[in-house]
Amino acid sequence: MTKMNMVQALNSALMLEMESNKDVVVLGEDVGVDGGVFRVTEGLQSKYGKQRVIDTPLAESGIIGTSIGMAIYGLKPVAEVQFSGFIYPAFNQIVSHAARIRNRTRGKYASGIVVRTPCSGGVKALEHHSESTEAFFIHTPGLKVVMPASPYDAKGLLAAAIRDPDPVIFFEPLKLYRAYKEEVPEEAYTIPLGKAKVVQEGSDVTLIAWGSMVKTCQEALQLNAQNEKYSIELIDLRTLSPLDWPAVHKSVQKTGRCVIVQEAPKTLGLGAEIAARLAEEDLLSLKSPIVRVTGFDTMMPYFKLENYYIPSPERVLHGVKKAMQF
Amino acid sequence: MPQEVYSNFSIRKLSILDKDGKADEKLLPKLSPAQLKEIYTHMVLARTLDEKILKLQRQGRIGTYSPGLGQEAIPIGSAYATQKQDWSVQSFREHGMMIVRGVPLLNIMLYFGGDERNAKYPVDNILPNSVPVGSQTLHAAGIAMGIQYKQKDAVAIAYFGDGGTSEGDFHEALNFAGTLNLPCVFICQNNQWAISVPRKSQTHAETIAQKAIAYGIEGIQVDGNDVLAVYAATQEALARARTGKGPTLIECVTYRMGDHTTADDATRYRSPEEVQYWRERDPLLRMQKYLLAQGMLSPQLDEQIKNESTAKVEAAVLQYEQFPAPSVDDIFDYHYKQTPADLEAQKKELHAFLDTIKPLGNEGEK
Ligand SMILES: Cc1ncc(C[n+]2csc(CCOP(=O)(O)OP(=O)(O)O)c2C)c(N)n1
Ligand SMILES: [Mg+2]
Numbered sequence: 001m002t003k004m005n006m007v008q009a010l011n012s013a014l015m016l017e018m019e020s021n022k023d024v025v026v027l028g029e030d031v032g033v034d035g036g037v038f039r040v041t042e043g044l045q046s047k048y049g050k051q052r053v054i055d056t057p058l059a060e061s062g063i064i065g066t067s068i069g070m071a072i073y074g075l076k077p078v079a080e081v082q083f084s085g086f087i088y089p090a091f092n093q094i095v096s097h098a099a100r101i102r103n104r105t106r107g108k109y110a111s112g113i114v115v116r117t118p119c120s121g122g123v124k125a126l127e128h129h130s131e132s133t134e135a136f137f138i139h140t141p142g143l144k145v146v147m148p149a150s151p152y153d154a155k156g157l158l159a160a161a162i163r164d165p166d167p168v169i170f171f172e173p174l175k176l177y178r179a180y181k182e183e184v185p186e187e188a189y190t191i192p193l194g195k196a197k198v199v200q201e202g203s204d205v206t207l208i209a210w211g212s213m214v215k216t217c218q219e220a221l222q223l224n225a226q227n228e229k230y231s232i233e234l235i236d237l238r239t240l241s242p243l244d245w246p247a248v249h250k251s252v253q254k255t256g257r258c259v260i261v262q263e264a265p266k267t268l269g270l271g272a273e274i275a276a277r278l279a280e281e282d283l284l285s286l287k288s289p290i291v292r293v294t295g296f297d298t299m300m301p302y303f304k305l306e307n308y309y310i311p312s313p314e315r316v317l318h319g320v321k322k323a324m325q326f
Numbered sequence: 327m328p329q330e331v332y333s334n335f336s337i338r339k340l341s342i343l344d345k346d347g348k349a350d351e352k353l354l355p356k357l358s359p360a361q362l363k364e365i366y367t368h369m370v371l372a373r374t375l376d377e378k379i380l381k382l383q384r385q386g387r388i389g390t391y392s393p394g395l396g397q398e399a400i401p402i403g404s405a406y407a408t409q410k411q412d413w414s415v416q417s418f419r420e421h422g423m424m425i426v427r428g429v430p431l432l433n434i435m436l437y438f439g440g441d442e443r444n445a446k447y448p449v450d451n452i453l454p455n456s457v458p459v460g461s462q463t464l465h466a467a468g469i470a471m472g473i474q475y476k477q478k479d480a481v482a483i484a485y486f487g488d489g490g491t492s493e494g495d496f497h498e499a500l501n502f503a504g505t506l507n508l509p510c511v512f513i514c515q516n517n518q519w520a521i522s523v524p525r526k527s528q529t530h531a532e533t534i535a536q537k538a539i540a541y542g543i544e545g546i547q548v549d550g551n552d553v554l555a556v557y558a559a560t561q562e563a564l565a566r567a568r569t570g571k572g573p574t575l576i577e578c579v580t581y582r583m584g585d586h587t588t589a590d591d592a593t594r595y596r597s598p599e600e601v602q603y604w605r606e607r608d609p610l611l612r613m614q615k616y617l618l619a620q621g622m623l624s625p626q627l628d629e630q631i632k633n634e635s636t637a638k639v640e641a642a643v644l645q646y647e648q649f650p651a652p653s654v655d656d657i658f659d660y661h662y663k664q665t666p667a668d669l670e671a672q673k674k675e676l677h678a679f680l681d682t683i684k685p686l687g688n689e690g691e692k
Contacts, residue, residue: 029521032522033594033595034594035594037590055522057527058490061494086459089458089493124390126389128457296657296673298657298672302441302442304442304651305440305656306440308676308680309657314679318679318683
């Protein structure tokens with residue numbers, strides 16, 4: 001065990017997976033010599049060479065399109081899109097091809113690419129550098145979507161994504177990259193995709209979050225511990241698609257209340273899907289209406305106003321109170 | 327049928343002022359001493375602004391910044407050739423163009439200060455910064471389609487970097503411009519780097535200018551650190567576009583003297599020797615030397631220009647820092663011509679929440 005921040009944990013996963021599987025290649029803008037603009041791929045090129053760690057031309061459609069080809073041929077590309085706000089040139093390749101090739105060939109070919117991309121706000125970045133775009137990909141059949149919330153999970157989930165036979169969009173909340181360190185094993189390990197984590201157990205209300213909102217919710221738990229002292233169960237989804245529905249279901253069955261926290265715009269976000277699912281299957285267990293604490297149906301504002309857009313611990317607690325005081 | 331050469335192509339290369347500020351008299355564009363001094367003054371102002379914003383960023387007074395250090399000749403020389411009715415479609419390193427076309431320094435600073443009110447420029451026909459690399463080239467082509475349709479005497483200029491030429495949108499823009507014979511000028515600021523990736527990793531072609539050939543349009547490479555060459559090439563391209571002769575791709579060869587942005591550390595991927603080579607080719611010093619040698623500039627006047635630039639920049643910084651904080655309503659109020667009821671409701675909800683807590687302690691105001 002050693003203390004790692006999320007950047008180091010992700011780097012460690014890449015190092016180990018490249019070591020154990022010679023077919024893993026890393027490609028993207030600035031991933032080689034520079035080690036990625038966030039240094040997640042630092043040291044990979046000097047260790048594994050320019051053929052396995054490729055500084056590509058500045059072309060996201062090219063990066064993902066060639067990754068799909070490599071994957072079909074049998075390699076394991078781990079592509080980086082420098083910021084999720086710049087994934088759109090590659091959207092066509094992801095949606096029209098990566099997500100579909102297995103189904104279209106009845107399993108003869110597959111595109112088990114991993115697309116790593118930083119997401120979400122909170123660091124006063126320039127526009128297009130703070131987006132939460134997971135819903136587009138969750139909405140696309142054939143893709144898996146992952147968003148870790150801690151260094152430990154980041155390493156295990158990235159390793160699992162690389163070993164997964166299907167295309168995985170791997171979102172890295174950039175606010176968490178260097179937010180804190182925690183104990184992370186130096187050796188390789190995986191955390192299964194599709195499994196949520198109960199961060200804290202509780203009995204009054206279920207709080208569901210992912211990505212950097214997990215940390216925000218943990219801060220809300222601290223505020224709660226000083227004041228209201230509700231018994232809150234916090235669930236970190238970790239994988240957004242496929243959703244760990246049994247984990248959500250089980251918790252809400254127990255608490256009878258649910259607050260969903262998402263940084264992305266409100267309409268048709270993952271929170272909407274969870275709320276719909278609860279209405280379908282758990283309506284009679286609910287003691288209060290489901291509450292969503294989300295970004296707004298607007299552009300991510302430039303950074304002067306971003307703290308009003310991104311759910312804060314206070315806003316999360318406000319939502320919890322709404323559910324509790326119904 | 328024997329094999330034969332289908333055609334041969336060539337690419338022009340233009341340079342007027344050499345690195346020591348000596349001009350090729352035959353190629354000098356027709357500019358009066360007053361105009362030449364004005365161009366130089368713009369360059370000094372752009373440089374002064376850049377250096378100031380870099381300082382502010384280090385002090386935490388402004389956000390991430392993409393400096394134009396060492397590239398001033400391109401946005402300034404090209405913008406100086408435009409007329410009011412022409413359109414400038416920028417990337418994110420064309421502050422010099424905004425200076426020439428009359429965008430207040432305050433607006434430039436507000437953008438990098440994370441303030442959405444930056445881009446309501448008091449002057450027309452300039453699109454805001456475009457961060458998604460390469461994407462804006464198509465907008466220039468589209469504006470040119472509008473100009474063509476309305477039969478106006480105007481041209482659309484697109485700016486982008488060497489990295490931008492790798493994006494699919496760049497290809498589509500040049501292809502549209504070529505096939506539709508659009509009044510459009512594509513200006514590539516080839517500053518040798520796209521963050522850490524060198525120019526030769528963007529294209530295996532020897533020049534970017536030669537890409538024009540494949541689209542059947544005019545292409546030229548110019549010394550991008552020579553403001554007179556940039557001006558002359560743009561002038562020629564604008565004249566061609568205005569007379570229905572179609573688009574031009576101008577590759578301006580320059581160098582990004584600074585880091586990519588304030589979030590970057592260029593020493594990780596390039597050598598001090600390379601930087602030194604280009605420092606000796608500084609576009610500002612070159613123009614200064616030329617003007618001094620021509621007697622159009624004296625050390626005293628030079629000093630005065632620099633002092634005036636510093637005063638302008640300091641005044642803008644004051645304006646920037648005293649600019650009233652934006653309202654949270656600004657998050658919601660500009661997405662649609664008429665804000666939908668649902669969105670109004672979300673705004674109300676935010677206000678209701680904010681009424682329950684103390685201020686968040688950031689710049690926003692209710
Ligand atoms: C579509 C897209 N991908 C990635 C980025 C991140 N990014 C910003 S600038 C840049 C390099 C741009 O290089 P170039 O086009 O040469 O312009 P320069 O920065 O040198 O002026 C990159 C990769 C982006 N802004 N947009
Ligand atoms: Mg460049």
